[in-house]
Amino acid sequence: MEEILTMVEEFDRILVLGCGGCTTVCCAGGAREVETLATLIRMDRKQKGKPVETLEAVTELQCEPESVKPILEKLANQYDVVLSMACGAGVQTVAQLFPNHNALPALNTLFTGRAEEHGVWTENCLACGDCVLWRTGGICPVTRCAKSLMNGACGGASEGKCEVSKDRPCAWQEIYHALKRLDKLHYLKQEPQVKDWPVHPGKVVREDLREGEATRVD
Amino acid sequence: MSSFEPLIAVFSCHYCSYAAADLAGSSRIQYPPNIRIIKVPCTGRVSANHILKALERGADGVYVAGCLEGTCHFISGNYKAQKRVQYVKALLSEINIEPERVEMHFMSAAQGSKFAAVAAEMTDVIKELGPSPLNHSRY
Amino acid sequence: MGKGVLVIGGGIAGIQTCLDLADQGITVYLVECLPCIGGKMAQLDKTFPTNDCSICIMGPKLFEVERHPKTHLLAYSEVEAVSGQAGDFTVKVRKKARYVDEEKCTACGLCAEKCPVTLPDEFNLGMSTRSAIYKHFPQGVPSVYTIDKSACRVFQGKKCNICAKVCEAKAVDYEQEDTVFDLNVGAIIVAAGFDVFEPSDIKAYGYGTIPDVITSMEFERLINASGPTGGHLERPSSLNTKTEVKQLERRIRKAKARVKSLEKDGGRSSEEIQETLERMNERLAIIRAREASLQEVKEIAFVQCVGSRDFRYNRHCCSFGCMHSVKEAIVAIEHSAELQSTIFFTDMRAYGKGFHEYCMRGASEYGIRFVRGRVAEIGQGDEDRPFLWCEDMETQEVNKHPFDLVILATACVPSKGIEKLAKMIGFELDESGFVRTDSNTPTSTSANGVFVCGCAQGPMDIPSSVSMASAAALMAGRTLKALG
Amino acid sequence: METELRIGVFVCHCGINIAGVLNIEDLCRYADTLPNVAMVQANVFTCAQKGTSEIEKVVKEQGLNRVVVAACTPRTHEPIFRACCQEAGINPYFFEMVNIREHCSWVHRHNKVYAQAKARDLIRMAVARASFLEPIGTFSSRVEPKAMVIGAGVAGMTCALAIADQGFEVILLEKEVRMGGLLRHLHKIAPCDVTASKLIGEKVAAAEKDDRVKCFTSARVEEVTGCIGNYVVKFSSGQESYTDKVGVIVVATGGVPLEPVDLFNYDGKRVITQSQLEARLKKGDIEAKSVVMIQCVGARIPERNYCSRICCMVAIKNSLHMKKAVKDAKVFVLFRDIQAYGVENEALFLKAREEGVRFIRYRLDNPPVVEDGRVRIYHPGMGKEVSLPADLVVLSTPIVASSDSEDLSKVLKVPVDENKFFLEAHPKLSPLDFATSGIYLCGNARFPATVREATYQALGAASRASIILSHDTIERVGTVAAVEAELCSGCFVCVKVCPYKVPRMNENGKAEIEPMQCQGCGICVAECPAEAIRFRYASDEQITAACNALHAPQEIRSEN
């Protein structure tokens, strides 16, 4: 929060821009949070005797230029800075579309996860590009083992919990149970695995989906 | 500062605390005139934003008054409210506003005297804290 | 279902049974002899054990009875004759003339303000006054005024007509007459309620002679915000003194004016009037002094089982007297924290849901003193404070205690009209005079198609009355289905 | 653009209740300066017919479209004024009430200046809120003309038979193997000496004979969904599972007598409970010449701080039966307070005394002591301790809530009180209703009751239930939450937070809230991260408007 307040310190007209997509689902960056953040900023600034104007808006999907463009164009000239409550992708979309405006991130994108229960999310995928779920009983050792071990548990677990945190189950023990249920325990008696850490592609292109002429294949 | 009369917003649920306030009234239990009740069907209806807005718009303190633990007419609305109050407290400390300005209280429809006592207590707490940092201009 | 149901009595039992029937789609005729429905519950200040304001929780129900499309509210009416049998009763009802057009009256109250007659107000049990044209109580339903024929100057052949003159709605109609009509109903529910025992029968308690000995019902009005003191707890003796001061002052003012006018007109004064004036001034000085020394109520005694559990009066227990007193003790202390309440009781009958807890709270949070013992005698002590003699059954000690106010928890006795009704309709009463039923069919009277609920059946608290009222509604509805 | 807002403010004197403290004229003048206020009027008693008809008249004459009444509490008077708005031709929810009596004049009597300021604030907040009021309509749904009664003791069976008698089908569930409840084990019922087993036997026979009553024993309620008029109930009976639809549910699960483990040397042989005594009396298997009964065993103590209502009468009744069963038997009843309320009970109490049953009072701080064959007790009349012969000691224990009442309360989503008895909607005026509409209660499940009381409660509950069943449809007011599909991001938060599990995801990945099931708490509304749930009854705009109006604005700004 302090970070955000420092970021926007020098601006007097702030557009707090939420995202209706994934961030809303994770209860961050939706209309409600946008309102909360805007209110907090106003309160902070009022306190400091430097009142500020805030605008609030929510894009449907902030990583999608088509969704961002009309909203920002409509609000053009009403703000000095966009405080984006989207993931990094959203912030960068805004920055790219409107290079003359400051686009600041209000969220720290933590991970890609799924909802465990309301208010609890677990990190389940690192987008590592080398999925091993098929042989780990559907439990990802990359994200759920604190050390991303590929060849079985370390010796640090106690009572089925990870050495790093008692709140965190030992992923490998979970994998063990899962494979046992599936009668696939032999997957664990494997050849040593070296994880392939791919270079992040930076861009993925699927020609079949792309607009424009098909490239001729001779 | 002795003349400081704080303004305190109270989110009261229809079933318990509002009724308690009514009872305080019909029992003529006198309490400080600093509170302003905003009635909601259940304290579960009160969002963090409502509490923040009340503060932003000049309340020196805000409290949410729900049913007694375990007796919420809507089962768990009062607990939800309690969590949101906690959340708001955390947010407030981030912008250097005393979290004590926001509180959660529980009371039954039959506790008119508790309603009055809570109103008095909150008034004392806020008087002690002084005007909200957002309201300096007012005093 | 062509035929409807007749409900006799517009107290909480009658109201509940009426609403249950109406909600089931059955036509109901609710007959109440007083000008407004509400019954005893409407007179209560609070209800135990939640301390809900009585009229506040009851108010919406009163309105519902009036507004419900299936109900016919016949207030200020009496049942005169009943014939026929279950499924087909013919009921003769007399709707008494109010001398005010119910349709036109807007209950603005101007008539009552201007009416020159004052007489004791029944709703406040005579502790305040009303005029000859009046409304039974402020929140009363139907919300219309009524002329009390026995007090109105017009009906005594005197010159007046003031109310008719001031009424903007032109609702006053001295020519109005009672209307008598027949209702054809399939079933009858008796919800005639109860009466409060008249404690002046017990000479040793001094009720009626000692001003600060009152009944629990009177206390309800005395602490009620819409009661005679606006909710300020005052001893009746203080009230009397204050009233006397005001009356004397008024008379002195009149006498002075008369002297003045005599002097002006005839240039002489009447010695006779001067003499009276002097006497009045002397008297005023005395009672003013007394008024100045009036004390706030500090100590209250509650005397239980007044006329109940007593072979001389009523053997039965009034069922709610203990709780009623605990509630009044608590409410009194809520009015004034310094107040001390003492309850003199035989057995503490706190047998309902939340009742025992309520008593415990009364003792621990409100400091109510509970003394087990029957009060033998109440007398007028020094400084105008009543005292009472009581043997504490725990310690076997007989003590004399002075109090500022003594409240008698009076017995619940059958309502005066119930005997007449029983004869008219043909149902039996038990030895105590309540309507006889048996425990397997607790709402059925001995007469087929005639049901009972609430205190007409026997002393009971509000939730029991309400439960039983619903039960009676079901039974009456069932009779209609079978025979109606 | 919507038509111009025209708010009417009506300030009530409430006789002197309000006017005695607040300056009504000032309030009226002040209200007149507020935005959108078209007219202000004061009444002596706004709720009186004159007041309401005045509002109707003024609304029509002045073309008002929002009404604010500053008077007493909306909890009792809102319905009256809503109806009044409707009569006047505007939506009943275009109404806002300010409580300047209970929340102001009555509680700040000695502080008139601040009370006046507070009243102004409250009126300003209400007017602000009124500007955002939305019309709310009603909707209706069909009623399943069938009831479920849980518990087949005397209350449950009486209720089930009464509902069946009204022509409706009834599902009657009993958790035990046999129907009949507590009465199966009892001897005679006071005061008429009805044989308990005969009474209950007749009811069981009637229930089994009645085609409309479907009896299930060894039954358990597994799940209840839906709402008034349309409850979907899943229950099991033995090994079988059933699902059915009912319009209403009656809880008549009864209670059980407390087993006095570790109290007064209870051993089930020489020191027994009243129910064990009744079983012996029933069998005729009793010889004790001298019996001591102890009242309030495990009741009216800090851990179980309630009076169980019926035990005194049970003891009195049984002491009379003892006198009858054993010639010259001596019976002592050690009590704290005898609860012989009313006519019949007091008469029976007198009779017991006439027949020589001895009643000795004891205090909680000096309880009787049970020794082998004797009971020691301080006798207040004699002023000393006495030792009573006791061939048999009978302990009167309270009825306690059945062990499964909490589970059932969760399945039905209805509350229990601190003693685990089911908690009615209002202890005075809705003793047989739950706050959740369409569910009712009677008998010991509510609180200990005599057979007479349980019977009329059962009939009463049947009456309450029949009110719903006797209509083909029920109407409900739309004070419910509704999802705005285009804003919904499909995050499932509402699905998870709803205490009644009402919201669901539809095939488009959007949340949906069935209005008939929605209880209108607003929890999901406050939780939805996308603010996609509308709640017209207490919308964000309304609440925010009230917050915004906490302070008088420096300058009155016109909204339009």
Add this chain to the structure above:
Amino acid sequence: MSLKAALESGKFVVTAEVAPGKGTDVEHLLEDAAVIKERVDAVNVTDLQSSVMRLGSMAFSHFLTDVGIDPVYQVTCRDRNCLALQSDLLSAWALGIKNVLALTGDHPTMGDHPKARPVFELDSVSLLDVIGKLNSGVDMAGNELKGKPDFLPGAVVNPGADNEAALDLQIMKMETKIKAGAKFFQTQGVYDLDAFEKFMKRVEGFDAKILGGIILLKSVGMARFMNKNVAGVFVPEPLIQEIKAAENKAEASINIAVRLVEGMKDLCHGVHIMALGWESKIPQILDTAGL
């Protein structure tokens, strides 16, 4: 005798362990090592134990070779990616280090730089695999080396896993480690000889030497601390009580260690004593245990 030779000889092998400190001071550590020089076959040097930043394992291992002690160079995967690891291994060999213990390593959150970025690009198994590759003269990418090492690769196993799944996992991983080239195992601290015996039965016939781990219990507080904070170690309550009841705590502690050594003599191929500063006590323990 080198560790390799000792293991091959079939004798009951004894190894000990030292942990470099925070800072550049190595003198007193070398003094500690000197005390036991004659009594042990090798001394492990820990690699930033418990994720606490310290002097490096390679440097200190090198110092040990200088004083004539055969070091076991511990390498964790926490702090280095595969480039650094391979390079370090080559460097170590060049500095005369011949034994490597491949570990995954504790997570940084457990140490004094909890926000340090953990690498874990390889884990203990793949590290063993890499050591094998280097020994065979190629790097991970298959490039040939000019001059190759000939490490004796070792690994660790925790026989005291507290549930069946964890133990199964440990044993399966142990098999994988052997496949990946581990020649010897040093176990996590053992306190329960019965459990250790059961473990040894399960790994009977595994093609690797097993040295039972012994951590000296210096105090009750330390035992409790380990139970609470050290991953994979559990001190049974009776042992804690034993120390608590003893007048001379050090003696009690030594007695326990002696019993463990004696017990292990018939169960496995050697012991690995983690003295944690009490190196001076090791000779006494070995004497009493008759080694």
